[in-house]
Amino acid sequence: MHFILARLKADVIFHCAAYKHVPMMEMNPIEAVKNNVFGTRNLVDAAVSSGVSKFVLISTDKAVEPVSIYGSSKMIAEEIVLAGNSENTGMMAVRFGNVLGSRGSIVPLFQRQISKGGPVTITHPDIKRYFMTIPEAASLVLKAGGVGRDGVLYLLDMGEPIIIRELAEQMINFYGFRPDKDIPIVTIGLRPGEKLEEKLWSSDEDPQPTEYPGIIKLEKDERFNGQLQTLLDDLRNICFFTSSKPDLYRNRKRLRTTLKQYIPELEIPENEPEY
Template sequence: MKWKRAFKYKRGKLNLIPDELLGREPVSLGREGGQSFLSDKVILVTGGGGTIGSEICRQAAREGPRQLIILDIYENNAYELQQELNVTYKNLNLKIEIASVQDAMAVNNIFRKYHPELVFHAAAHKHVPLMEDCPGEAVKNNIFGTYNVITAAREFRAEKFVLISTDKAVNPTNIMGASKRFCEMLLQSVKYGSTGFAAVRFGNVLGSNGSVIPLFQSQIDRGGPVTITDKNILRYFMTVTEAASLVLKAGEMAASGEIYVLDMGKPVRILSLAEELIRLNGFVPYKDIDIIETGLRPGEKLYEELLANKCELTATVNHKIFIEKQEEIALSQITYSLEKLKEALKNSSNEKIRSALKEAVPTYKEPEEVNDRLREFLN
């Protein structure tokens, strides 16, 4: 893979330029027809203070919404974004709601108060190893939190609902990915009605909380070593701007439970990325700064996929965005799974929660099974 120069010197310190670390040209989703569907709309962004949620808010604010509501459980991020947007957009009608999506009553009250027309659901627990240790929190926040927001969106007749999903939802090998796959299934079960539902699948977002680039840079700054879990790890990357633009485009096109996927080119080998970052800092890999393998973390997969049905894609008006065909899922099946998950949560047993989630998500596999097969292919 050919890499562009990704860093520049400023006051003796290297500064990251994320767009140049993609291993491809950034995707311009264009503004044909603009994003006028946002204009004069009441917009709700859950998890609005996070990396993706805040960028959705910034891009939405530019389009002149009638009202923008940021819902987040973490007040500091929400406060900082509030200050930023109030300075940048003097006439923006901005509201902040501090609440958890796990609180169905709070969610309903927010919908009753504002009657949002467009809902972008970014609130979620996303860190794979942490959710392996705390599966109950992943189920409560990602699954039941999403269920609460979907239910409110239908009850209060929102025009559009867009779920931020992940490549880890495709053939998941961990709790976080399986919980997000179940959320995609939730959309398939409620896609008929007045609300247009859609999901968007992301790869890794450069510069997001917990992403690998800042971790590598901090390790290089300390003199190494740089740690990777496995030399064969492959990942798709995208910029924050691409991610938020894709969400908004999906919102514009959302109709009946589609899953939108961005053409992200070829995946990046994390080992190559680590080596190049070391060089860009002026060091020689393995000589000045070592790279060591620490072993795959619980639930981690060597290669993340964006598509479950590679041959069943539908093109959209934007040549960089595709729709993956989804099977029909009965609401009764989802309701049954939700009850089983609720019972498992009452039991407070991680194993029972994991077992209930595996039953609910048929594509959920053990990571060893998937990784062993992939290693055979790579070798």
Template sequence: MLIEKLLTPSILKRTIFFIFADILLFALSFYLSYLFRLGFYISSEFYVGFYNALPLLIGLKLLMLYLLKIYHVVWRFFSLTEAKKLIFAIFMGNLIFAILFLPFVQVPFPRSVILIDFFISAILVGGFRISKRLLLETKRKPGLKRALIIGVNSKASNLIKSFLSNEIDYYPVGIITDKDKMVGTYLSNIKIHGFDKLKTLIDTFKVNSVIITEDYSSKELDNLFEMLSELGIKEIKIARLLGDKEDKLKDIAIEDLLARKPKDLDTSAIQSFIKGKKVLITGAGGSIGSEIARQCKVFGAKQLILVESSEYNLYKICEDLDSKIAVPKLLSVLERDKLDSIFEELKPDIVIHAAAYKHVPLCESNIDSAVKNNILGAINVIDISIKHGVEKIVNISSDKAVRPTNIMGATKRVIELYAQNVPSGKTEIVSVRFGNVLGSSGSVVPKFKEQIQNGGPVTVTHPEITRYFMLIPEACQLVLQAGAMAKGGELFILDMGEPVKIVDLARKMIRLYGKEGEVEIEFTGLRPGEKLYEELLIDEAECRTKYESIYVAKPTEYPIEKLRENIEELLNSDDKIGALKKIVPEFNHRD
């Protein structure tokens, strides 16, 4: 135990070891400098100067190394930066020695020894440190996986350094790039090849793993994934620029392949909209509401008033925000009086209404609750906001509001109509419509993940069903951007890119998890109210705004008194579907 404790590395032990090693190396360097200067014979009179100078020279060098923190550097991280600092420390040590010693030396002392000693010291001390790093880097761990790196950039360079430092369990055998000028060159002694050599390298080195360091668009990444899958690659990783040992590489995920990243995100407009404002968010613990809360914090909101009916969801978003600006309010948007008192007390500048029952089958099974929550709850939020002079209301809508076939979509369309036609005074009201977001609670992606992990089958309702997808953070940023540009009464529509076949999504996820041939896909039939194809546009009257990712729809006029009367009839009607059709004539319910 005592021997083991003595051999266990520590900062103090490493520092003591290096100090003693440097004393020996500095002494050897000084002696060699004398030998070289005096033709490999040192007479007795020169030994006096040698012994007088040696303690001062070594002491000054050690002091400079300590002041420049050279003794704090771990072997494996001794790099070019540390080497330059070490050379500078030795140079300063020799310079100060020359200033302090030479003017007062009374014995024979060859002055050129100081210059010779500088070069020999730098070689010996620097070489000593580099030798251990080289030894560590040439010693490979057993069981490393042979991998190809795709991309030539700083992430690829850092990845190779991580391998040399035994931080990752992969051994790069080649680098692939689409940059012709790079082909044939080397990065850290690893040859760079074009994509035409991809199959040859995989076959030659029996590669099963690929690490992607290039920043590709989701479409490019999807094409690359398909190519690698056809070549038999089972493990595909994406390198992170920052990350610890466990987080440096992440598995390629379905979100990486489907994400539609908007190119016209205007963060300055969002910041101007949010910074310094009090923002009230309903449904603040949900997938959309919680991400909007995070984004509002990023963009400098003064206060976040988080309205949520689920205790756990409210607790979770407050923990995630970890900020004094969050004001949690546990209540439903149906509690009008309590909601009104919150507005009276906290006086929000902006309201983002994300509270809703969104799951189509549950809304179909609980029509009364869905109608009451989605319509009456939204009306409460809008009316109270107008009453208290809120600057702007952003109502989150859905692609299911377009020619709805289910209760959820129809209720969302009713609120779009209400938001566009209610007299709002100085309050600007805008609705933002978009499709599915990847990874939201109850959505198809987490459901498929769970089914694949459980061994299948993966259930798809119909072989032709398609949906739009966008990453939650990007959708929420565009919601805020639409809110920033709104003047009141608009219905904005986010460009969700191309729709994705759900069966293709299922097949891709099965391949991502390496379960091809093991997990089956089972078609279960369309659920009540479910469409084969979701739509984002009602007709051809929509037009683009100054941002490519955001459209604006033509307003739909609906006399507000008539709309309020019809909504009241709906809330009190036993035939909710018939009453919804009266407000939304295009509602074609599928049960």
């Protein structure tokens, strides 16, 4: 990445890349942290060394009081980016929820299930999620990146959360079928790392309006009490092999217990294998 950016001479980076599917990241926690945390760290360092003027991280509502590995990895990524803000390279993060129609999102899944005659599967009858369309998300991210202040975390206004069962019913009706008669709706249970409802900001974040519709500024303090680098050092010994601490390499239990020291909301499965 350093090699590429040194030759591209980029002015602005929108860091959208991440492993994002919550259940998959619960199954592969080491890879989630390697990519979402250390991938971000690497890109931030490369952006600074190559003279990029602005860096915008795309974050998620799952980074708020996260119970999952994915949410925890994005919380840390937010802190890496905001801590990396400097006079020469302005850095900010933009947080939002689910994007309708994106890869792996629920609408294409429901469409496939309806086309096959059902059932349409939901994880809980009361589960809610925030949604934006792809054009809405892209437009507001670009606007926030253009007008936002460096060193600040922003939130895109997504309105009210949608009850997923109601979304399923509306889609079944749209295709000319009757919910629970022509097309059954089946509850399969919450998946690992899932919440019933996501929050948009934590108790220590203060949402403030901006002069730009749809963009909210989140006032916050540094999250890890000056221990971000210590956390990264601890995680590095688990995600990457070091001859001085070979027993830590790819130790999943140690990864979760290390994260939980800094992120108390993180859930640790009872049956988590050590490796």
